[in-house]
Every structure is written in C-alpha cells, then in structure tokens.
Amino acid sequence: MVLSPSSSHPINRYQPRVSMKCTLSSNLNAEEKSEISYCLKYLIFGSNVIFWFFGLCLMLVGIWAWTEKDYFVNFTCIRNIALDPAFVLIVAGSISFVIGFTGCIGALRENTSLLTSYAVFLGILLVLELTVGVLGFLFRDWIKTQAASGFQAFIVYYRDDPDRQNLIDWIQEQWLECCGIEGPKDWDMNIYFNCSSAKAGSREACGVPFSCCKPEPNEMIKNKQCGYDVRKSDYAGDKSAVIYEKGCLRAGEEWIEVNFLPVVGISVFIAVLQLTCKAMRKLFICFLIIVHCLVGFEANTEVYTFKHHDNKELNEILQKISKKCPNITRVYELSERSVKGWPLTVIEISDNPGKHEFLEPEFRYIANMHGNEVLGRELLLKLADFLCESYLRNNHEIQLLLNNTRIHLLPSMNPDGWELATFKEGGKDWLVGRANLNGVDLNRDFPDLDLKAYKTGDKTDHLFTQDSIDHNLQPETRAVVNWILNTPFVLSANLHGGALVANYPYDETPDGTPHRYSATPDDDTFRHLAQVYAKNHKTMSHKVEEKCEPDDDEFSKQGGITNGAAWYSVAGGLQDFNYLSSNDFDITVELGCEKYPPAHKLEKEWENNKNALMEYMWQSHIGLKGLVLDAMTGEPISGASIKVKNLTSGRNQYIDHAITSVQSGEFWRLLTPGEYEITVLKSGYEPITKLYTVPQKPKAEALRIIFKLKPNGMFDTKQLYLNNDYGKQIPGNIDLKNPEVLRLFHFLQRENDDRLIRNEDALPLPAAVGA
Ligand SMILES: [Zn+2]
Structure with a gap:
C-alpha cells in the first residue's frame, strides 16, 4: 500500500503524468478533428520555422555589420542609428523573428492567442511597409524642403550647440561626404564662417568646418584647420582636392537612391511575398484536401479503423x-x-x-x-x-x-x-x-x-x-x-x-x-x-x-x-x-x-x-470511498463490512448489501446523492457509525472518509480526544504512562501530519503529548 501524501492529494493527482508533444484540443471531440487540421497546423508551423530562421539570419547579418563598423565600441554613432542599414536589418530581423516565433509556437501548441498575435503582427507589418513606401514617394518634395530648412538651422547654430555640431560633422564627414546644403558657400550663413567676419577677427571667416574636408591619404589625426580660407577668391590650392564641393541635400538624395530605394523594394517584395504565401497556403490546403479525398490520405495516428477485426x-x-x-x-x-x-x-x-x-x-x-x-x-x-x-x-x-x-x-x-x-x-x-x-x-x-x-x-x-x-x-x-x-x-x-x-x-x-x-x-x-x-x-x-x-x-x-x-x-x-x-x-x-x-x-x-x-x-x-484502519496500530483492516442505511428524504432503510474493505483497508461504496448512515463492522473491533451526505458532484472524486476501529475492550478513543482540548489538563482517568495510550497519541499525531484523508471529522489533537 502506497500512502504518500502527494499521490493522494487531489491537485497533484489531477496533473497529466505523460509529457505531451503537442496539444490539439481540450474537448471531448478531439478525435473528430480531421486530418486537414493536422496539415494546416504543420503547414503554418513549417512556413514559420523558415520565417523565424530568416529573421534570425537578418539579425545576425546586421549585428555582424555593426561589429565590422565597431559600433559596439564607438557608441557615439548610435544616435544616428535609425538611418543605418545594419540597424534596419537588425530591426527587420527581430520583427521577422518574433512573428515567426508566434506563428510557429502558435501552430504547434494550437494556442489561439499566439495565433491571433501572429495574424495581427503580419497585418501591421504589411500596412506599415506599404504606408511608408507610398508616403515617401508621394511627398518626396515636401520631405526635401523639410530636410533643407532643418539643415540650414544646423549651419546657423553650428557653434552654439555641440550636439548639432557633432551631428552636422558626422553627416558631412562620415555619412554623406558633403559640405553645406547646396555646397560650401552655404557656410556663409554661419556668423563664424561668414567672409565679412574677418574684420571681427574670426580666423574661420570665408572657410568651412573641418568636416567638409576630404581625408588626406594616411591621415592619422584630422587637421582641424584644413578648411580655413577655402572660400576666399584668392585661395591658392586646388579647392576640389581639399573639400567636398557637393551639397548635402544632393548627396542625401543620391544616398536614398542608392540605399533606400532597395530597402523600399525589399519591403514591397516581402509584402507581396506574404500575400502570395497566404494565397499559396490556401491553394496547398485545397490540394491536400483533394489528395485526401482521392487517395484516403491519412495524416493522423489513429490505429483503429471501422471494420470487423478478427x-x-x-x-x-x-x-x-x-x-x-x-x-x-x-x-x-x-x-x-x-x-x-x-x-x-x-x-x-x-x-x-x-x-x-x-x-x-x-x-x-x-x-x-x-x-x-x-x-x-x-x-x-x-x-x-x-x-x-x-x-x-x-x-x-x-x-x-x-x-x-x-x-x-x-x-x-x-x-x-x-x-x-x-x-x-x-x-x-x-x-x-x-x-x-x-x-x-x-x-x-x-x-x-x-x-x-x-x-x-x-x-x-x-x-x-x-x-x-x-x-x-x-x-x-x-x-x-x-x-x-x-x-x-x-x-x-x-x-x-x-x-x-x-x-x-x-x-x-x-x-x-x-x-x-x-x-x-x-x-x-x-x-x-x-x-x-x-x-x-x-x-x-x-x-x-x-x-x-x-x-x-x-x-x-x-x-x-x-x-x-x-x-x-x-x-x-x-x-x-x-x-x-x-x-x-x-x-x-x-x-x-x-x-x-x-x-x-x-x-x-x-x-x-x-x-x-x-x-x-x-x-x-459516485458515493463514498475511504479507509478502515486499526486505531491502535494504524494498520489497514481488510474484510471490514461497510453497511449503509439510507436516510434520504425521511427514509430509514438499510441497504442489505455490505461492501467490504480490501487488503489495503480501502473501500468504495457507490451511492446516489443523499443522506446516509454508515456503520463499519469487523469482528474483534467496536463498530463505528457516522452520518454522511453524498453530494451531487459529477466528474469529481467520491467523498473520502476514514474509520479508525478500536479493538474490543479498549478505552474510548473519542473520550480521549474530547478531554484533551488544547492547553487543558488531561483528566486523571487516562493514564499517560500507559504505553498503549502513548502509542495511540503517536499514531494520531502522525496521521494528522500525513493528512491522508481530506474529509475526516476534524477533532482537535492533543498538543505534543509524548513528543
Ligand atoms: Zn448477449
């Protein structure tokens, strides 16, 4: 007999014990789901594994590109991250990864909330891609004007704000390799670089910032004075060899043509691909249904087919x-x-x-x-x-x-x-x-x-x-x-x-x-x-x-x-x-x-x-179930008779059919809901009678009960309990030096710890007697 508390605890007992690879349904009609749901499930699963993997690859490529550029070391560049192609790859990869994940796991676990998120993600992505593409194309002149005026402000306040200064230097020197909006002459808008500022003593007058300069071969340290005097009419050197003469607006347009248009193209391509995939998926499912109908394709694992088996x-x-x-x-x-x-x-x-x-x-x-x-x-x-x-x-x-x-x-x-x-x-x-x-x-x-x-x-x-x-x-x-x-x-x-x-x-x-x-x-x-x-x-x-x-x-x-x-x-x-x-x-x-x-x-x-x-x-x-134990030893009693009297709705009628406890002391008594008097009998023991109400609880365990039978001629256990409320004196008529009494106390204490039976009459136990 195994009497471990965990195995008898209802919550533990109701857990599935077998690890399940996939979940398909939580209703009784699980097997009614056709093979098609299997096909669809693994189709979504399969296509999303690819999507998931694709996302992972994009992400890795982006991260690799960043590593190559040392972005992880030089974080000052991160502020312009949104326009970095590697960053775009990482973002696109992450999105694809998340969508692939939700689709994949959603299909595998048949988790409706994951599958819904998957559909919503796909929808949002599609709409975003198309919106950005269309708006960018329709409002390209407006975008250009906005960029020009923004850049103008950058030039005017170049010296006043170190952040703007860094940004404009990065745009001119690192990103677009340009100078000014239309060209170097735009630096005349800045008070330090204005040609007339020479009178006020500006050394930079009629020059450009160093970020306009082309890098010299084998340059170790940037020459911060490289742009001095380049806009003076009497500048001696070859201007075009020293600075970029292209304006940043034009350079920006060119960058978009070279870099951004492919990005839009890829976006549109992916959007179209997603739409086609959905259509293809439907087509494929139709195909599977046809194959199923024609060939009797079996994708499930059911062993039984309806026929007469010899x-x-x-x-x-x-x-x-x-x-x-x-x-x-x-x-x-x-x-x-x-x-x-x-x-x-x-x-x-x-x-x-x-x-x-x-x-x-x-x-x-x-x-x-x-x-x-x-x-x-x-x-x-x-x-x-x-x-x-x-x-x-x-x-x-x-x-x-x-x-x-x-x-x-x-x-x-x-x-x-x-x-x-x-x-x-x-x-x-x-x-x-x-x-x-x-x-x-x-x-x-x-x-x-x-x-x-x-x-x-x-x-x-x-x-x-x-x-x-x-x-x-x-x-x-x-x-x-x-x-x-x-x-x-x-x-x-x-x-x-x-x-x-x-x-x-x-x-x-x-x-x-x-x-x-x-x-x-x-x-x-x-x-x-x-x-x-x-x-x-x-x-x-x-x-x-x-x-x-x-x-x-x-x-x-x-x-x-x-x-x-x-x-x-x-x-x-x-x-x-x-x-x-x-x-x-x-x-x-x-x-x-x-x-x-x-x-x-x-x-x-x-x-x-x-x-x-x-x-x-x-x-x-249905009914009652439980244990019959020897009150002294705690040993199970087999062969005890469980007799029932039906007291439901005023009836007072014995059911002349005794159930007996089995080897382990367990018994089960099937009964319909109602009031019952249960008597447990075993020769050599005093009978016990208790009243129980059998509840109407479909698909729940039978009411658990316990009977502890006292051997004939022993003292009254119930009396022992009742006289021992917590903190009260134990009456003199119970001899605590009697080893039998001590054994009973130990047994009762242990049984309380075990909590084997949930529905036992809760009688208070004496506190720590003989512990
Ligand atoms: Zn028959």
Missing part, C-alpha cells in the same frame, strides 16, 4: 495502442484461454498501468461474451484507441478520468464464438456463435448465487464459496470469475446485442417465474447506473422504434432501462454473480437489435455509444 487483428490492435501510449496502457491476458486457445486479452488504461493506486477505483468493460454479438467488441477496441489518442492530445477531461481511474477492457470474452458467427453463418443466424466452442452459453455458466441470496434473505454480498460451483465451468467463465474475485473492481458493464436497453440486476426471479421485477437492495444505485448509459446513448432512452422481438418490453417507455428479471429470468448470468460475490456493481448493456451489424454501420454506432461509454466510466466515482 482475433489476430484484435490482439495486434491492442499491442499497437499500447505501443502508442506506453505510459498509460498495459496489455495482459486473463488466467485462462478460450477452448480453442485464443488469449482473453485485456487492455488496461490508467496513469500508472499495472498498479493499483491508493483509493483509485477500478473499472471494467467486457464485450462479445456472446460470440455473435459483435458490436461491443469493436466499440471497446475503438474506445481504447480513443482514450489513448485523447490522453496524448491533452484532453483535460479524459486525462482526469485516466489519472484517477484504473480501466480494464476485455473486448472479447468469447473469441471462439466470434469465429463461428463470422465464418460459419456470417452472423445472420440468431444463435450460431452465441455459445463458446463447447456449445455453452457463457452468460448461463456462472455459479448461481441468486438461489443462496434468496434463501438467506438478508445477506446479499460475498456469497461465493468453492461449493457454489455446482458444475464444470467453461475456461472463459473460470477466467472471468478469477478476475472478478481477485481485482477490487468498483463498477463494470457487460456489452451485448439483440435489444436496445441497459439491463440491471437481478437477472433471476426468486421463485422461478419467467418475468418479475426482482430488485437488489441497491435498486436506486442500479437504476441510476443504467440510466446514465441509456440517457447518454444517442437513441436508447428516447427512440420510438419497433421492438427487436415481438415479446420484448417497450424499453424506450422505461427510459431505455429494465430490471433483468422483469424482462426475462436468467440463471447463471454474469451480472448477478458479480454483485453477489464481490464489491463490484455490474450491468448488462444491449447495444442494439442487430447483433452483427455490417462494418459500414460501426462508425455510426460508435457515435451513438461514445458518450454513454465515457459517462458510465465516470460513475465509478
């Missing part, structure tokens, strides 16, 4: 599912094989396959017990694949179910009968293949415990003993009997065909009359369970259809359910044996009039039954 294929499919979902499945064989030697193969589906987990209910579906009733067999194969697929696709509800339920599916209890029905008469005959190879109807072969129950009167549980077997059981029956007696099943169903109804115990009348309503003590719970299947089936509870057989009851008028014996009395059936021998509740579901529906009807039948199969499994979580 016994070899059945085992292969179970193996394939197990391979696909190795973390949540296990394939195993029952203790005996069919008469012919086919294994009775079970697939177990749960978060920790192969292990019974603390307080986790165990569930079972059996199908194809009558070999010619084949629908259930295909439904269980499909169900196994569906659970595996949905778990992988992060379907939250199915992960919740599988993480908290241990599910066992036996798709065929009678593989020999299936072969007879399929290969002898093609399933047309009402009876061929119904029995096993020895000609025995397996649903009449179970030990008849009903007679015992009716004889004893008030005992209707755990009636099986070896002498209950009054005939040689068939190997298939023996295998299932062993399975039932050795697994702590809580809930199960047995899938048949030939009618459309959910049938609940008893199946056998007490007096041998062919038809009589024969209720079990758990009639309320059984009616509820049958109704869950019928109501969640697409047609079972309301379809007004012809009866399958003329003497059938009109089940749809009963909401699609029936008491087995009220329909017709059956001795030796599975569901009665199951109820009377174990803690498990079993019903028999008749899936439809056609026992052997043709393959083309299987998919529709899956749709009819899918929700019913799912909702029914959830019912293993």
Whole structure:
C-alpha cells in the first residue's frame, strides 16, 4: 500500500503524468478533428520555422555589420542609428523573428492567442511597409524642403550647440561626404564662417568646418584647420582636392537612391511575398484536401479503423495502442484461454498501468461474451484507441478520468464464438456463435448465487464459496470469475446485442417465474447506473422504434432501462454473480437489435455509444470511498463490512448489501446523492457509525472518509480526544504512562501530519503529548 501524501492529494493527482508533444484540443471531440487540421497546423508551423530562421539570419547579418563598423565600441554613432542599414536589418530581423516565433509556437501548441498575435503582427507589418513606401514617394518634395530648412538651422547654430555640431560633422564627414546644403558657400550663413567676419577677427571667416574636408591619404589625426580660407577668391590650392564641393541635400538624395530605394523594394517584395504565401497556403490546403479525398490520405495516428477485426487483428490492435501510449496502457491476458486457445486479452488504461493506486477505483468493460454479438467488441477496441489518442492530445477531461481511474477492457470474452458467427453463418443466424466452442452459453455458466441470496434473505454480498460451483465451468467463465474475485473492481458493464436497453440486476426471479421485477437492495444505485448509459446513448432512452422481438418490453417507455428479471429470468448470468460475490456493481448493456451489424454501420454506432461509454466510466466515482484502519496500530483492516442505511428524504432503510474493505483497508461504496448512515463492522473491533451526505458532484472524486476501529475492550478513543482540548489538563482517568495510550497519541499525531484523508471529522489533537 502506497500512502504518500502527494499521490493522494487531489491537485497533484489531477496533473497529466505523460509529457505531451503537442496539444490539439481540450474537448471531448478531439478525435473528430480531421486530418486537414493536422496539415494546416504543420503547414503554418513549417512556413514559420523558415520565417523565424530568416529573421534570425537578418539579425545576425546586421549585428555582424555593426561589429565590422565597431559600433559596439564607438557608441557615439548610435544616435544616428535609425538611418543605418545594419540597424534596419537588425530591426527587420527581430520583427521577422518574433512573428515567426508566434506563428510557429502558435501552430504547434494550437494556442489561439499566439495565433491571433501572429495574424495581427503580419497585418501591421504589411500596412506599415506599404504606408511608408507610398508616403515617401508621394511627398518626396515636401520631405526635401523639410530636410533643407532643418539643415540650414544646423549651419546657423553650428557653434552654439555641440550636439548639432557633432551631428552636422558626422553627416558631412562620415555619412554623406558633403559640405553645406547646396555646397560650401552655404557656410556663409554661419556668423563664424561668414567672409565679412574677418574684420571681427574670426580666423574661420570665408572657410568651412573641418568636416567638409576630404581625408588626406594616411591621415592619422584630422587637421582641424584644413578648411580655413577655402572660400576666399584668392585661395591658392586646388579647392576640389581639399573639400567636398557637393551639397548635402544632393548627396542625401543620391544616398536614398542608392540605399533606400532597395530597402523600399525589399519591403514591397516581402509584402507581396506574404500575400502570395497566404494565397499559396490556401491553394496547398485545397490540394491536400483533394489528395485526401482521392487517395484516403491519412495524416493522423489513429490505429483503429471501422471494420470487423478478427482475433489476430484484435490482439495486434491492442499491442499497437499500447505501443502508442506506453505510459498509460498495459496489455495482459486473463488466467485462462478460450477452448480453442485464443488469449482473453485485456487492455488496461490508467496513469500508472499495472498498479493499483491508493483509493483509485477500478473499472471494467467486457464485450462479445456472446460470440455473435459483435458490436461491443469493436466499440471497446475503438474506445481504447480513443482514450489513448485523447490522453496524448491533452484532453483535460479524459486525462482526469485516466489519472484517477484504473480501466480494464476485455473486448472479447468469447473469441471462439466470434469465429463461428463470422465464418460459419456470417452472423445472420440468431444463435450460431452465441455459445463458446463447447456449445455453452457463457452468460448461463456462472455459479448461481441468486438461489443462496434468496434463501438467506438478508445477506446479499460475498456469497461465493468453492461449493457454489455446482458444475464444470467453461475456461472463459473460470477466467472471468478469477478476475472478478481477485481485482477490487468498483463498477463494470457487460456489452451485448439483440435489444436496445441497459439491463440491471437481478437477472433471476426468486421463485422461478419467467418475468418479475426482482430488485437488489441497491435498486436506486442500479437504476441510476443504467440510466446514465441509456440517457447518454444517442437513441436508447428516447427512440420510438419497433421492438427487436415481438415479446420484448417497450424499453424506450422505461427510459431505455429494465430490471433483468422483469424482462426475462436468467440463471447463471454474469451480472448477478458479480454483485453477489464481490464489491463490484455490474450491468448488462444491449447495444442494439442487430447483433452483427455490417462494418459500414460501426462508425455510426460508435457515435451513438461514445458518450454513454465515457459517462458510465465516470460513475465509478459516485458515493463514498475511504479507509478502515486499526486505531491502535494504524494498520489497514481488510474484510471490514461497510453497511449503509439510507436516510434520504425521511427514509430509514438499510441497504442489505455490505461492501467490504480490501487488503489495503480501502473501500468504495457507490451511492446516489443523499443522506446516509454508515456503520463499519469487523469482528474483534467496536463498530463505528457516522452520518454522511453524498453530494451531487459529477466528474469529481467520491467523498473520502476514514474509520479508525478500536479493538474490543479498549478505552474510548473519542473520550480521549474530547478531554484533551488544547492547553487543558488531561483528566486523571487516562493514564499517560500507559504505553498503549502513548502509542495511540503517536499514531494520531502522525496521521494528522500525513493528512491522508481530506474529509475526516476534524477533532482537535492533543498538543505534543509524548513528543
Ligand atoms: Zn448477449
């Protein structure tokens, strides 16, 4: 028994345990998403990986260009960054990187907010690119005038503002290699460089700033006086060799022609490319759809296809599912094989396959017990694949179910009968293949415990003993009997065909009359369970259809359910044996009039039954569950009887069917919502009775409760608690030197720390006694 607090904590337990590569859907209809969504998903993903990579490359090229220019060392240049081509590359690269990232991850994770951001980014980018391009072209004269007047101000205030001085020097010397607006003569606008300023003693009069000078070969230090006197009419040297004579406006235009137009061109090209890509994408998807339709292209990973699977294929499919979902499945064989030697193969589906987990209910579906009733067999194969697929696709509800339920599916209890029905008469005959190879109807072969129950009167549980077997059981029956007696099943169903109804115990009348309503003590719970299947089936509870057989009851008028014996009395059936021998509740579901529906009807039948199969499994979580422990030692007590009295709406009625605690002290008691008095009995211990309200909480765990049984003749534990409120004196009648008392205190203290059971009555514990 594993009693780790983390494994029993609801929040931890409800986490998926398997790492999921991709998420596709969070609703029950995950598998309904067609292959096309896969194509689209990976198409967006693929194209954006390229976009992402492209962005990264642009960025790297930009950064490399900057490194070459030593921009990372000389940060003074950064202020003019916006006009630097390397910077443009870096910005464009980053944008492309971000867009590629959102598209890529958005598609992979199917994250709607990421995909929306992706679309918005693309839109904004497109609009920006086009706007800048168009405006720049339309208003180029205005831009030119603005630039000229701005530059003029720079020249006039050249000496007054060191920032402007640096900027203008950078433009003239480094960037455009120019001088003045139209040419060097414009420097006459500055008071220092004005030719008439020579009278006022300016050495710079009729000159230009040093930044107008062309660099001299092998120049180490810029000669700051290189521009002196160049505009004087009597300047001796070759003016054009010393300074740039081109105006900066013209140089700027030329720079744009050389540098900026390609930038715009690239922008437009990218914009067009993006538009074309979208169109191409649509075309490609259309192409994929056509290919899919023509060739039956399969892009998904589903193992199951709707057809009748023979016994070899059945085992292969179970193996394939197990391979696909190795973390949540296990394939195993029952203790005996069919008469012919086919294994009775079970697939177990749960978060920790192969292990019974603390307080986790165990569930079972059996199908194809009558070999010619084949629908259930295909439904269980499909169900196994569906659970595996949905778990992988992060379907939250199915992960919740599988993480908290241990599910066992036996798709065929009678593989020999299936072969007879399929290969002898093609399933047309009402009876061929119904029995096993020895000609025995397996649903009449179970030990008849009903007679015992009716004889004893008030005992209707755990009636099986070896002498209950009054005939040689068939190997298939023996295998299932062993399975039932050795697994702590809580809930199960047995899938048949030939009618459309959910049938609940008893199946056998007490007096041998062919038809009589024969209720079990758990009639309320059984009616509820049958109704869950019928109501969640697409047609079972309301379809007004012809009866399958003329003497059938009109089940749809009963909401699609029936008491087995009220329909017709059956001795030796599975569901009665199951109820009377174990803690498990079993019903028999008749899936439809056609026992052997043709393959083309299987998919529709899956749709009819899918929700019913799912909702029914959830019912293993109704009612109460918990632990029975020895109050002195803390050891689990197995075989304790959990007896129930129904107090709902003024009723005061015992349910004469005790559930017993299993090896680990755990028990599960399926009950419908209401008020109940629970009594726990075990020989050698004093019984405990407590009141509980079972809430109406669909798809939530059963209410957890705990019982600590005190060995007969010991002191009253409750008294011990009540007399020990914090800080109060322990009354003299309890001897704290008694080692038994100290042991109890230690146990209670430890149990408090463990917090195993959330719903335990909160009694205050004595503070640190004997710690
Ligand atoms: Zn049947």
